[in-house]
Amino acid sequence: MKTLAAVLIGSATLAAPALAGGLATPAPEPEIMQAAPPAPTFAGGEWGGAYVGGSLGYGDVSGDVDGNGTLGGVQAGYRWDLGRTVLGAEIATGAADVSLGSGKIDSLTQLKLQAGYDLGRTLVYATAGGASASGDIGGSSVSDTGYFGGLGVDYALTDRWSLGAEVLAHKFDNFDGTGVDADATTAAIRANFRF
Numbered sequence: 181m182k183t184l185a186a187v188l189i190g191s192a193t194l195a196a197p198a199l200a201g202g203l204a205t206p207a208p209e210p211e212i213m214q215a216a217p218p219a220p221t222f223a224g225g226e227w228g229g230a231y232v233g234g235s236l237g238y239g240d241v242s243g244d245v246d247g248n249g250t251l252g253g254v255q256a257g258y259r260w261d262l263g264r265t266v267l268g269a270e271i272a273t274g275a276a277d278v279s280l281g282s283g284k285i286d287s288l289t290q291l292k293l294q295a296g297y298d299l300g301r302t303l304v305y306a307t308a309g310g311a312s313a314s315g316d317i318g319g320s321s322v323s324d325t326g327y328f329g330g331l332g333v334d335y336a337l338t339d340r341w342s343l344g345a346e347v348l349a350h351k352f353d354n355f356d357g358t359g360v361d362a363d364a365t366t367a368a369i370r371a372n373f374r375f
Contacts, residue, residue, distance in 0.1 A: 225300045226339065228261030230375045235346075237368025239278045241285070244360045245317075249278035251288060251366060259294070266303055268294035276315070280362070283317035288366075290328065290348075303334045303342075311350050317358055326352035334372065344370045 234254050241247040253274015260267045273289040289312045296305030307330055314323035330348030337343055350364040 225298055226261060227259050227266045227296070227298060227303050227334075227336075227374075230256070230258045231342075231372045232256045233370055233372035235272065235274065235368040235370040237346075237366055239276065239285075239288075239364055239366045241278060241280060241362050241364045243362045245280045245362055247279040247281060247284070249276065249284070251276045251278070251368060253288070255370070255372070257292070257294075259296075261298065264298050266294070266296040266298050266305065268292075268296070268305070270294065270307075276313075278315075278364070280315070280317060283315055283319075283322075285313050285315035285364075287314050288312070294332070296332075301336045303336075303344075305332050305334075306330070307332055307346070307348070311352075313350075313352065313355075313364075317355070317360065322356035322358060324352050324354075324356045326350055332370075334370075340374050342372045342374065344372070346370060 232255070235252065237251045239249055239251050251274060253272055255270055255272035257268055257270030270292040271290070272292065274287070276285045276288050278285040290309060291311075292307045292309040294305045294307045296303050309328060310325060311328050312323065312325045314321070316322065328348045328350040330346060332344060332346035334342045334344035345368065347367045348365070350362075350366065352360075352362045352364070354360070355362055
């Protein structure tokens, strides 16, 4: 009986550590890792505010005189973002090297009104306004005002920078009293920085 009691006590003593977690070292609890917050991305859709930029393009003149050449300049404007509708005004001016038979156009300034549709990162718009061109025809300095209309598109590269293109059709009647009517189509690539 003493032997049986000794065996039972010895077994209980040996089993106690096993019941308390055993002789093995317990496995550490897994560490829960916090996911890093995603990097901020620009979703587009904000077109309001003032902007400045530059453009480079090509002009083709037809009518009583024919010619073509390059254009380049700067622009500044302001847009009002009204949700899906975007309204704006812009002034653009620059140098030109557009041949006109016996002369050429060497500068072009435009005052523009814009009405556009916000597609998020992309803005499509119609524009129209007045234009002033100056140059030389037949050895005489000439300048005149006309009007234009056209279409444009801007794509937001970031929340401040956009890249776009614009195609405009200009009309000049009786250019500076010379009796020359001229139609000019311009196409330009534009980059803008919005404040």
